Amino acid sequence: MARGQKFICMNKKALHDYHVEESIEAGIALRGTEVKSLRAGRAHLKHSYAEPVGDEIFLVGVHIAPYEGGSYNNHDPERRRKLLLHRHQIRRLAGRVTEKGFTLVPLKMYFSRGRAKVEIAIAKGKHTYDKRETLKRKEAEREVERAFKESRRR
Numbered sequence: 001m002a003r004g005q006k007f008i009c010m011n012k013k014a015l016h017d018y019h020v021e022e023s024i025e026a027g028i029a030l031r032g033t034e035v036k037s038l039r040a041g042r043a044h045l046k047h048s049y050a051e052p053v054g055d056e057i058f059l060v061g062v063h064i065a066p067y068e069g070g071s072y073n074n075h076d077p078e079r080r081r082k083l084l085l086h087r088h089q090i091r092r093l094a095g096r097v098t099e100k101g102f103t104l105v106p107l108k109m110y111f112s113r114g115r116a117k118v119e120i121a122i123a124k125g126k127h128t129y130d131k132r133e134t135l136k137r138k139e140a141e142r143e144v145e146r147a148f149k150e151s152r153r154r
Helices: 012-017 032-039 087-097 128-153
Strands: 005-010 018-028 049-053 056-060 081-084 102-112 115-125
Touching: 012 018, 012 102, 012 115, 012 128, 018 087, 018 102, 032 102, 049 087, 056 087, 087 102, 087 115
Parallel strands: none
Antiparallel strands: 005 102, 018 081, 018 115, 049 056, 049 102, 056 081, 102 115
């Protein structure tokens, strides 16, 4: 992470399931207890996506755990959250999503200069054989790394 950024969570499954075409940083409209829960690192992006609705884009399926110190008006953990983007960015993303096979997937969530941000990507789903190919490549890289470490120990 760059200076002034605090990492919250990452969607590792998205990189396994999708080919990422391009990514963009967006702000998130949050409530007070959600921000406190995010600062405690109590969120995950598994099974989440973003969808355009009219002239806005919403983040769906992101789980932000209820804040333990919250009162009766604590937030709903699975609520839809509005993404803060420029109008031209929203139009471009909405146009790309209407193309066959493309979707908006959140990759990671972090704080940048005290503001909650999410990196969303325009992605296309991988086929099963692509996933197997990726796993084989990663395993080969791990084996090379292990062999390299072993050779340095001697």
